[in-house]
Amino acid sequence: MKQAVLATMVGAVILTQAPAAFSAGISSLRGDNALNAEAKAFEKARQKKVEGGFERNWDLQPPSIPHDISKDRISLQENTCLKCHSKANYEKEKAPEVGDSHFLDRNGKKLEKISSRRWFCVQCHTPQADLKPLVENTFSGK
Numbered sequence: 257m258k259q260a261v262l263a264t265m266v267g268a269v270i271l272t273q274a275p276a277a278f279s280a281g282i283s284s285l286r287g288d289n290a291l292n293a294e295a296k297a298f299e300k301a302r303q304k305k306v307e308g309g310f311e312r313n314w315d316l317q318p319p320s321i322p323h324d325i326s327k328d329r330i331s332l333q334e335n336t337c338l339k340c341h342s343k344a345n346y347e348k349e350k351a352p353e354v355g356d357s358h359f360l361d362r363n364g365k366k367l368e369k370i371s372s373r374r375w376f377c378v379q380c381h382t383p384q385a386d387l388k389p390l391v392e393n394t395f396s397g398k
């Protein structure tokens with residue numbers, strides 16, 4: 257037990273004293289850059305856009321965004337996603353309406369307006385890029 261504690265302490269000292277030396281030779285997902293060196297910029301990937309939307313991987317998955325959102329803005333005052341996805345506008349814009357769950361408060365009470373819990377859409381919905389997975393993944397969710 258004592259030895260284990262000592263080993264942890266020595267490890268902590270090495271980690272705090274010599275981060276650069278320690279990270280040399282270890283390749284992480286961000287490459288083998290030392291933590292205190294500037295990371296190499298990664299290549300920009302093209303967003304994948306899918307007409308009709310992406311297939312969901314499991315029932316309650318927030319669907320991925322199948323269109324460009326680079327001009328959309330979400331702040332405390334505005335949310336341009338709702339120009340197309342709100343109850344008032346979705347028919348006119350031929351866009352899917354936000355899910356019913358988006359109107360529930362944390363006690364399950366139905367609200368008139370979108371719940372503040374669902375205001376920051378991109379917290380859950382994300383655009384996708386066509387990329388090779390960084391690590392092998394066999395998750396299917398079904």
Ligand code: HEC
Pocket residue numbers: 306307308309310318319320321322323325328329336337338339340341349350351352377378381
């Ligand atoms: C100009 C109108 C418009 C705006 C603005 C817009 N969308 Fe959309 N969105 C659409 C349309 C139309 C579709 C349906 C596209 C399709 O299925 O091909 C769609 C599809 C989606 C879907 C997929 C739904 C599903 O069931 O697969 C998500 C998620 C989504 N949008 C999220 C967002 C978010 C988040 C924003 C803001 C960052 C946003 N949209 C802004 C029009 C818009």
Ligand code: HEC
Pocket residue numbers: 315316317318319335337338341352353354355356357358370373374375376377378379380381
């Ligand atoms: C906390 C996570 C979360 C946030 C924030 C969120 N959503 Fe969703 N969204 C989901 C989930 C989960 C689903 C799928 C289940 C459902 O329909 O409730 C979904 C479904 C949707 C759908 C598809 C509805 C359907 O019936 O096919 C659209 C469109 C959508 N969201 C748009 C938005 C927009 C626009 C915002 C921001 C105003 C937003 N969402 C915010 C989690 C979220």
